[in-house]
Amino acid sequence: xxxxxxxxxxxxxxxxxxxxxxxxxxxxxxxxxxxxxxxxxxxxxxxxxxxxxxxxxxxxxxxxxxxxxxxxxxxxxxxxxxxxxxxxxxxxxxxxxxxxxxxxxx
Numbered sequence: 001x002x003x004x005x006x007x008x009x010x011x012x013x014x015x016x017x018x019x020x021x022x023x024x025x026x027x028x029x030x031x032x033x034x035x036x037x038x039x040x041x042x043x044x045x046x047x048x049x050x051x052x053x054x055x056x057x058x059x060x061x062x063x064x065x066x067x068x069x070x071x072x073x074x075x076x077x078x079x080x081x082x083x084x085x086x087x088x089x090x091x092x093x094x095x096x097x098x099x100x101x102x103x104x105x106x
Contacts, residue, residue, distance in 0.1 A: 002043045004100060006034065007064045007078040009050045024074050034077070034093050038100060043081075050076065 009025040031047060038045045048061070050068055063085050064078050071088075079087040079096060081103050090096040 002104065003046060003082055004038050004043045005046045005048060005061070005064070005080045005083070006031065007048045007050055007061070007068070007076060007080070009073040009076050024076075026077055030093070031077075034096055037093055037097055041097070041100065041104070043100070043104070 008031055011023060011025040011027045011030075013023050035045045035047060048064075050073060061080070061083065063083070064080060067075060067078060067085065067088060075088045077088070077090060077096070078085060079090065079099065081100060086103050087096060087099040090099065
């Protein structure tokens with residue numbers, strides 16, 4: 001079975017609560033909706049919180065970890081398909097689904 005991993009960080013507002021000028025991360029609702037939509041495509045989905053799973057990410061998923069070290073959590077979500085990075089910083093769920101659909105066809 002194909003496995004899509006989502007490397008994410010909780011939604012944060014570095015400029016202060018309630019601001020919309022800059023946010024980092026994804027809401028729980030966004031991740032739940034993305035997971036559900038990906039599962040409907042017939043793939044297995046695993047979600048990794050980069051804040052809580054840092055040490056595990058380093059050893060098990062070096063390609064995602066290298067991107068996080070270089071660019072920071074602002075590039076989340078990072079999507080992998082069978083441990084190959086296929087997208088990072090996808091702005092919408094539809095964009096994420098399009099990328100995964102294309103990769104599954106090849």
